[in-house]
Amino acid sequence: MNQTLSATDRNNHALAMGRRVLEIEAAAVAALALRLGDEFKAAVALILETHGRVIVSGLGKSGHVARKIAATLASTGTPAYFVHAAEAVHGDLGMITHGDVLVALSNSGENDELLTIVPLVKRLGGRLIAITGNAASSLAQAADVHLDARVDQEACPLNLAPTASTTAALALGDALAVALLDARGFGEEDFARSHPGGALGRKLLTHxxxxxxxxxxxxxxxxxxxxxxxxxxxxxxxxxxxxxxxxxxxxxxxxxxxxxxxxxxxxxxxxxxxxxxxxxxxxxxxxxxxxxxxxxxxxxxxxxxxxxxxxxxxxxxxxxxxxxxxxxxxxxxxxxx
Missing domain, CATH: 3.10.580.10 (CBS-domain)
Incomplete structure (x- = not known):
């Protein structure tokens, strides 16, 4: 940005940029809601039917999102944990067992580490739900269920830094967790038992x-x-x-x-x-x-x-x-x- 701008102009530009980011990311989530359909229903059914756990994996920014999705699932009645994709190919794959469901996140759908562990997970009898921004990608094609998290553009003005795409993936993970919560009949008392240290836990568990x-x-x-x-x-x-x-x-x-x-x-x-x-x-x-x-x-x-x-x-x-x-x-x- 031009360094000769006044402080007021710089502040106004920053405000405009912030609003633009929020508008782009809000539009990405809104478009995601319109695309939600049979694949989402299939993903919910697949997780409900499994006798194992849900393993959520990703790398880079997708890895951070995957960790949060795993935490949300676990706290809302779906046993889940996060496995780092890079660590999985160096021993952590042993944490995945027969009957588990792998939820793999990659915006491109071409992440080498994830593609390496997918056939190994399937050989163990696991199922794959892929969340990507590319339905034609290798990861999407290998998945039992593909959830489309594509966005028209990133909020980054260079259209490079993962921004709108990570927001969309995170929102999709929340949608999955809440749909599962509702399907399981997970209520306030169940939530309190998994959050005994929180305000709700104290209210619902203290006699x-x-x-x-x-x-x-x-x-x-x-x-x-x-x-x-x-x-x-x-x-x-x-x-x-x-x-x-x-x-x-x-x-x-x-x-x-x-x-x-x-x-x-x-x-x-x-x-x-x-x-x-x-x-x-x-x-x-x-x-x-x-x-x-x-x-x-x-x-x-x-x-x-x-x-x-x-x-x-x-x-x-x-x-x-x-x-x-x-x-x-x-x-x-x-x-x-």
Whole structure:
């Protein structure tokens, strides 16, 4: 570009170039969608029918795309891994076994390393899906299924650097993975199991029992508010469980709590009654407190709290006995919220 251009002109030119790249690549993907047909259906069916795994391979920029496609397949319910085409001819071919499906990426379809391993894969009883930009290429002709990823032009102004072609191949790989996901009935819980460290994993795999507190402060309903306030402060949960009598207190007790006394109850009682030193907890508690089973998902506790506008829930076992308590801070700490 002419170095005599002003800074403003250079910036405007860069912006125009960026927009041109996005427009070319968007057009390439849009054209790809229009061409999708029977070959795509055959590729999906071939992978669904296999009893092996999906091996995705490529070289150079196609290798980077292949690695990402393998990762997407694996995380969406299709066992898959990446094999570098150059490494395959030097020993890694042993990772491919009978019944596997090889998805080979090459824009030209004439990559020597891929063409070297194709007959070996077929000899092992593997099947080949080729993603190329040339339906007449050697790789496309050798494939059981060929997916056409050709583009009219690269986004590179020299029409040389793989840009639109790699975008099209990547989009085609995503289309394949999502179509397989849908065909397998792969749902949110399946996705969470393969992403246990992510936000969705935490929401769908964390149970109330994983985040509840078991050392729950409690008082007797006849005791005065100051005793309840002291127990609440020591417990650090912003609440205290209220029982009918001393014989029924404690987690896993046979008698259920008769109420709960929270920070909110305290503020409301002070506004209404003023001096609470001689007031029994039973006069200011919330009776019949809301509870949730320990086996339920923590995200369900969040929904219940939001629906009923409460910050605490008692946790019960399958027999309805108190086994813990939960407040919104526990859920924040567990990153469920």
């Amino acid at each position: 109330v029992s994983d985040v509840m507190q078991t050392n729950v402060p409690s008082v007797i309903m006849a005791q005065p508010v100051p005793i309840a306030l002291s127990a609440m402060t020591q417990g650090g949960m912003g609440m205290v469980v209220v029982y009918a009598d001393a014989a029924s207190t404690g987690t896993n007790a046979n008698a259920a709590p008769v109420g709960i006394f929270t920070d909110g109850d305290l503020r409301r009682a002070m506004a209404r009654l003023g001096d609470l030193r001689t007031i029994a907890v039973s006069d200011v508690m919330t009776p019949n407190p809301r509870s949730i089973e320990a086996r339920r998902l923590a995200v369900e506790a969040v929904e219940m709290m939001e629906m009923h506008k409460v910050n605490q829930l008692l946790v019960v076992d399958d027999q309805g006995r108190l086994c813990g308590a939960l407040n919104m801070h526990d859920l924040f700490r567990a990153k469920v919220v």
